[in-house]
Amino acid sequence: MIWRSYHPTHGSTGNGAHDEALHDRRTAIDELGAALRELVERATVTEVDAETIRRVADDVRRVTGPLADRPRGRTQLPTADDLLGGIRMYNPVSGTGSALAPPVRAEIVDGVVVGACTLGLAYEGPPMYAHGGISALLLDHMLGYATTASGHPGMTVRLDTVYRAPVPLQTPLHLTGRVTDVNGRKVTAHGIIATAADPDAILVEATGTFVAVPPEKAKALFGTMRR
Numbered sequence: 509m510i511w512r513s514y515h516p517t518h519g520s521t522g523n524g525a526h527d528e529a530l531h532d533r534r535t536a537i538d539e540l541g542a543a544l545r546e547l548v549e550r551a552t553v554t555e556v557d558a559e560t561i562r563r564v565a566d567d568v569r570r571v572t573g574p575l576a577d578r579p580r581g582r583t584q585l586p587t588a589d590d591l592l593g594g595i596r597m598y599n600p601v602s603g604t605g606s607a608l609a610p611p612v613r614a615e616i617v618d619g620v621v622v623g624a625c626t627l628g629l630a631y632e633g634p635p636m637y638a639h640g641g642i643s644a645l646l647l648d649h650m651l652g653y654a655t656t657a658s659g660h661p662g663m664t665v666r667l668d669t670v671y672r673a674p675v676p677l678q679t680p681l682h683l684t685g686r687v688t689d690v691n692g693r694k695v696t697a698h699g700i701i702a703t704a705a706d707p708d709a710i711l712v713e714a715t716g717t718f719v720a721v722p723p724e725k726a727k728a729l730f731g732t733m734r735r
């Protein structure tokens with residue numbers, strides 16, 4: 509199943525259900541993403557000898573060769589994406605094609621974005637616990653999703669993060685994001701990270717301010733983007 513990165517905007521379904529080739533491409537990207545995440549995690553946790561690590565490094569360089577054909581630049585959207593439909597295969601938080609993403613699975617429940625993920629040792633900051641920047645990344649995403657889902661998409665201009673307790677690795681997590689205020693172009697949202705086992709015990713919380721990008725700014729920032 510292809511998960512959305514964000515709530516769709518402009519009414520697009522974004523699921524590519526009627527396009528078999530697109531669906532097949534997304535499924536393939538999903539499979540490569542899962543393999544890459546397994547590689548990253550295994551490379552992080554391994555205690556094998558240096559010779560084995562070097563051999564794997566050579567192997568990895570060799571197998572990535574075919575991917576070097578037809579690279580896209582920063583102004584070209586991935587052909588598998590549906591920006592307005594909320595599908596971003598390589599989003600570093602939710603993208604199933606991303607080696608960096610946990611990935612977070614999120615859905616809207618009674619107007620609140622509810623997410624789930626488990627962070628492996630690749631996300632370690634203090635021993636056994638998540639890096640604080642990763643928590644901020646997850647919450648920025650949850651808040652951004654909530655603002656988009658509420659019909660007020662914008663860009664983060666401020667994110668205040670409060671770290672109450674460390675976030676344990678290799679532990680199913682529960683995340684939320686909800687809009688708390690809309691004031692013209694400015695939207696305020698709040699979210700938390702807890703464990704799935706104890707969702708009421710807040711480990712990290714964040715309040716963010718998002719600002720709708722006016723058309724002239726959007727043109728300057730994103731005008732060169734193409735499919």
Ligand SMILES: CCCCCCCCCC(=O)SCCNC(=O)CCNC(=O)[C@H](O)C(C)(C)COP(=O)(O)OP(=O)(O)OC[C@H]1O[C@@H](n2cnc3c(N)ncnc32)[C@H](O)[C@@H]1OP(=O)(O)O
Nearest residue numbers: 514591648652653656661663664665666717719721722725
């Ligand atoms: C379908 C896709 C969904 C996408 C969801 C994305 C979720 C992920 C979130 C992100 O990671 S976004 C990436 C990180 N953010 C950025 O790179 C944004 C950088 N900032 C900007 O590019 C500009 O600030 C922006 C285009 C958003 C707005 O510029 P403007 O010149 O149009 O706004 P302006 O500076 O006039 O400020 C508008 C209002 O916001 C307020 N504001 C601006 N910066 C602020 C700030 N830092 N804190 C509080 N308020 C702030 C500002 O005071 C003002 O309030 P008032 O209208 O009441 O006067």
